[in-house]
Amino acid sequence: MLESLDHPAWFAAIGSAAAMTVIVAVRYVLSSGGFALATRSVRPGLYDKLGPQIGAEIRWSLLSAAIYGVPAGIVAWGWRERGWTRIYTDIGEFPLWWLPVSLFVYMFAHDTWFYWTHRWMHAPRPFRIAHAVHHASRPPTAWAAMAFHPIEALTGAVVIPALVFLVPIHIAVLGLVLTIMTIMGVTNHMGWEIFPRALVHSRLGQWLITASHHQLHHEKYRCNYGLYFRVWDRICGTDAGLAKPGWDGR
Numbered sequence: 183m184l185e186s187l188d189h190p191a192w193f194a195a196i197g198s199a200a201a202m203t204v205i206v207a208v209r210y211v212l213s214s215g216g217f218a219l220a221t222r223s224v225r226p227g228l229y230d231k232l233g234p235q236i237g238a239e240i241r242w243s244l245l246s247a248a249i250y251g252v253p254a255g256i257v258a259w260g261w262r263e264r265g266w267t268r269i270y271t272d273i274g275e276f277p278l279w280w281l282p283v284s285l286f287v288y289m290f291a292h293d294t295w296f297y298w299t300h301r302w303m304h305a306p307r308p309f310r311i312a313h314a315v316h317h318a319s320r321p322p323t324a325w326a327a328m329a330f331h332p333i334e335a336l337t338g339a340v341v342i343p344a345l346v347f348l349v350p351i352h353i354a355v356l357g358l359v360l361t362i363m364t365i366m367g368v369t370n371h372m373g374w375e376i377f378p379r380a381l382v383h384s385r386l387g388q389w390l391i392t393a394s395h396h397q398l399h400h401e402k403y404r405c406n407y408g409l410y411f412r413v414w415d416r417i418c419g420t421d422a423g424l425a426k427p428g429w430d431g432r
């Protein structure tokens with residue numbers, strides 16, 4: 183396949199990878215920056231002594247933006263120019279019920295991949311090499327959303343670009359998946375709970391991951407490994423519940 187690509191195609195693919203890197207970096211700065219600003223007014227002083235840590239979080243995150251942007255940009259180019267992937271734009275191509283189901287399938291597949299790679303990265307050697315960077319955020323801030331060592335970033339960056347080859351998804355649902363991924367990545371690290379208590383402590387909340395759950399992972403390390411859902415943590419006995427009441431000062 184690769185030999186059949188003419189030079190302009192390669193330039194276009196590289197250009198798409200570069201453009202996507204810029205898009206991911208801008209998305210990071212706007213989303214993390216936006217929630218960091220919100221933190222200033224909702225929890226004044228929460229990040230006051232964390233200046234050097236935030237600097238490191240931003241540097242690692244911008245490096246991660248390239249690692250996420252390159253495969254996504256190449257796949258986006260292949261989708262546009264070569265008909266790669268199972269992304270579809272005609273909403274009638276699959277039954278309407280597939281729209282919400284595909285959203286759930288993508289989130290559950292991503293969550294499953296994340297849970298098991300995350301648990302693996304808590305073994306001593308992978309932790310030291312790859313995952314310690316993320317846990318240097320103590321406590322995490324909104325800027326830690328993409329603060330990963332390149333090895334960890336790579337494990338995250340391949341998920342959606344691989345799934346689009348396997349599972350049909352409407353372009354708008356894919357946009358929703360990426361939006362949820364971005365917002366949850368930021369808010370889970372923000373240091374305070376943005377979702378109402380009524381949801382976090384509800385029956386549904388027992389299966390969903392928000393900041394109250396992920397904060398405890400950053401405190402205790404060996405529990406609460408999931409991304410969106412508490413299913414794998416519950417099945418595997420690694421769910422330690424939520425951070426103690428009042429953890430975020432409310």
Ligand SMILES: [Zn+2]
Pocket residue numbers: 316322371396400
């Ligand atoms: Zn984290």
Ligand SMILES: [Zn+2]
Pocket residue numbers: 300304313317399403
């Ligand atoms: Zn971890």
